[in-house]
Amino acid sequence: MHSSFSLEDKVIIVTGATGVLGHSFVNGLAEAGAIVGVLGRNEAVANERAEEILKKGGKAIALIADVQNEAQLLAARDLVLKTYGRIDGLVNGAGGNRPDGILQPDENIFKLNVDGMKEVMDLNLWGTLLPTQVFGESLTENGGSIVNISSMSAQRALSKVMGYSLAKAAVDAYTRWFAVELANRYQDKVRMNAIAPGFFLTDQNRALLTKEDGGYTQRGQLVLNQTPFKRFGHPDELIGALIWLLSDASKFVTGTVVNVDGGFIVNSGV
Template sequence: MTIQMNGKIAIVTGAGGTLCSEMARNLAQQGAKVALIGRNLEKLKKVEQEITKNGGAAISVSADVTDQSQVEAARMTIINTFGFCDILINGAGGNQPDAVTTISEFNDEELNQEKGIRGFFNLSMEKFSNVIETNTMGTVIPCFVFGKDMAEKKSGVIINIASMNSFRPLSRVGAYGMAKAGIMNFTQWLAAYLAPANIRVNAIAPGFFLNERSTKLLTTPDGGFTERGGNIIRQTPLKRFGKASELIGCINWLIDDEAAGFVTGITIPVDGGFLADSGI
């Protein structure tokens, strides 16, 4: 699905990543002026160059989306360059190894700090908290900063990035799952709150897509799957991982006021059927 976004100003956070860079390129291809926000300016610049090389308009703005002052500064840069935000995609997020267990259920060995085992009681609570903050406040703050401009002009579209964890907990990733469950709830709350301002708020919940980090966790050097990767494929009816480009149709539909003008407050799985399979 393609739509016309000529003259629209789109902001994508986490735009240096595999999925969100694809979203940013898509927005630019359809005529939007795209502001790329993230902490890694080098990655953002690479995406920006790809967009401008193909005739699109983009700027890179380095900012930590959990820091309100940095997001406020990014807002001013974007306004001075392009104008006020019409479309906001909150893609910044992620996980940290020290907030992830290496086992799926309690094992007495974790109490003894055995090497090679990282259970819940071995996790870094600082990192656990960081994951929650990055994935929750990293969405809330951009909504707070850019949503106000949308409210003043009585139009706008916000798309948050949820997860399979939003619907049910997955093993090993307690902090990430907790945060993403919160994103789905926040999306519903904000959609109802901003409806009088004619702002639609929705989320997509990607299933399992390969990026630089997940490739190492889910695949082997010979092209096979790790144990966890194999489990995911078995649980996914389409029997493969998703491609970043396969999120675009859903994103475009949610943005299009004619196609989805009566759609707000929903979280759409794009997961190859993962949530539809009980595993039995």
């Protein structure tokens, strides 16, 4: 029996596929039957992850591109269309923080590193918008779904990460705005939603949240205190929401942000 959650033979592009969360994304989508476009800047890792999927009997293609480079994205799109003839889904997984986008507690709040903040904004906001511009129009032919990656910092004020917070709040606004415009033009044919992960250990935040001996830093412990589940998430725990949003099981869902956070957002701390 056909499942509405099936991604069988759907061609889905994943940006940021060479990162920690991206690794889980591409593997989870391949296991759900998708043909996965493994897109990232690191050619060796992209090829390795695509090959890993192929060895397991899945379908994948490595796509080498920077999400802020339109020419590279266009070349990746053309390769996908030449190889498979269509694109059915896009996961805007590329993003992250930068040291210059962080405001430390002892720094002057009126002496912000504006260039550093802009750099983080460019990566997260324009690195979401530009791939949508390049890959999204192909979805209008046969229908499809776009999933952006948001953050807890878009909804709650988290110390230090000002640039990242601004960027992800903008991604949420873009998700809602563009979802409405897609619907106005294509009705239910193309949808856009977002996933807001809670705290998952990645290469970028591991040193901020954990110690070398396996314990937690002060910031890590504060996060756990605010998280009712009292643990960090595992990247694979994002796959269920991702498959749902990309599949026909969510075909009446658009413009929403799905929290996958162990209860972080809803906890008052009292």
